[in-house]
Amino acid sequence: MKAYITTVGTSVEAVINPLWYLAEVYSWLPNMVYLLWNDDVREQLEKAKELITELSKTYGASVKVVAGENLRFNEENPTEFREKAGSLIDSLKSKGYEVVVDITPGRKFMSALLLSAAMSENADEVTYLHLDDLSYTGRLLFDVPMVKQKLFTTKELTGNKGFLRPRRFGKESSGSYFTTRRALMRVLNSLYLDGKTSFDVSLRSVPIGKVRLGEKTELKVSQRVHVNDTVHGDPSKVREAIVAGGMAKFRNWNELRKKVFSLLEDGRPLYVGFDTNALYFRVPSKILTENDFYRNGNLIFDFLYAKGVMDEVGRHLNKKLRYNTALGVFSNQPTPLARFATLGLVELQKLKSSGAELVDSGGNEEGDTRIALDYRSYAERKDVNVLVITLDDRAYAEMKALSGSGLIPFKLEWEDVFGKTLKGRWEDLRDTLYTLAVVLGELNFAHYKLYGVWKGKKTEDWETERLRLNGFEYGRLFGVFEGNS
Secondary structure (H helix, E strand, O other): EEEEEEEOOOOOHHHHHHHHHHHHOOOOOOOOOEEEEEEEHHHHHHHHHHHHHHHHOOOOOOOOOOOEHEEOOOOOHHHHHHHHHHHHHHHHHHHHOOEEEEOOOHHHHHHHHHHHHHOOOOOOOOEEEEEHHHHHOOOOHOOOOHEEEEEHHHHHHOOOOOOOOOOOOOOOEEEEEEOOOOOOOHHHHHHHHHOOOEEEEOOOOOOEEEEEEEOOOEEOOOOOOOOOOOOOOOHHHHHHHHHHHHOEEEOOOHHHHHHHHHHOOOOOOEEEEOHHHHHHHHHHHHHHHHHHHHOOOOOOEEEEEEEEEEEHHHHHOOOOOOHHHHHHHHOOOOHHHHHHHHHHHHHHHHHHOOOEEEEEEOOOOOOHHHHHHHHHHHHHHHOOEEEEOOOOOOHHHHHOOOOOOEEEEEEEOOOOOOOEEEEEOHHHHHHHHHHHHHHEEEEEEOEEEEEEOOOOOOOOHOOEEEEEEEEEOHHHHHOOOOOOO
């Protein structure tokens, strides 16, 4: 019989993540879980019970959670806490239980007292899940890059030997799963745990690049990518998808940041708008994750989106491949340009959700001229600064010609990709795999097949950034805590 003892703190993830780590990486799950708690964490206690039950079902175990009044303690009485923990460990050991004590959750003094109790009562193992980057606090285990986490065991914590040895929970039959952009982190983490830290990325038999997983990720892009057809697009689409994903950086992103702050200093309200291609390159998403653009949890400027941009996205959305059974799943599906436009549509939805205001000059102009006039008319009418981000030379020139009265264009420039080794965060690689799969329609990476397009794909699949993954041997990583990530 196996028992697991831990405390409940304000972070439910700190309770469940070490246990999930033990299940997946060490193939160890207890029969009994004992939760020490206090009155301030009743809500977290109930959630922890639910998640532990869900985890045990996923791994085919029968786990009983015990968290009765006898395990409730007064946080202001450390002696009571130590005595309850020590008595529990002693009782379980006397009954022949293999006891693991986890000291990850709760306040520091709880961890110290629990470690002391575990050592004095000879617990079989003590664990602590360390998180290198506290910005990931509050996320579930497999939604955080594995390189940012380490499970310390008795040997590291006390110098004594424990019994735990890494032995990953077994593979399942390879299957086909629907997943999301965010959940691709679970696939990358799975590859990392299996020691597959280097793998190829390709479009069928056409090499795109090689990936290396480390503290940072690397994507070494092929010198030449021989993609050129109506279904998948051409090499420019590969380059643009890598930029949109984030592995290729904008060379002048810091200049954009400086521009924002300098405009805020002049005292006029600041609004940020986007040209059409800025939506296709997912610039709003990148801005929304830029911590420096927030104060007290709120953006330091407001968003706008032009009627001309919305119309242009709509026109591109309607482009479809011809109906032809020879095209397989791509028959009657969006063209590569239309797929980019759908990425843009998702970005528009994000802008609207963040409170962005529609601007419309009401003129008959089209294209870049209409977009520039939309933004300029708002700047003049409201007497504000409107910073408009583009990646297109002609659009920038058009806005520059009409600038003044608050219209301020800014052109982002990206780094080269072909033949280059690009470095980024794990999230950058995750998002780049997503955009490559969506724009090209499909993608091979490691020994998996990722589909961004399939028969019957709907608008809500685009909005939820849904993908289909074939060949995955650890489907449980998608099933467990679905909807909680």
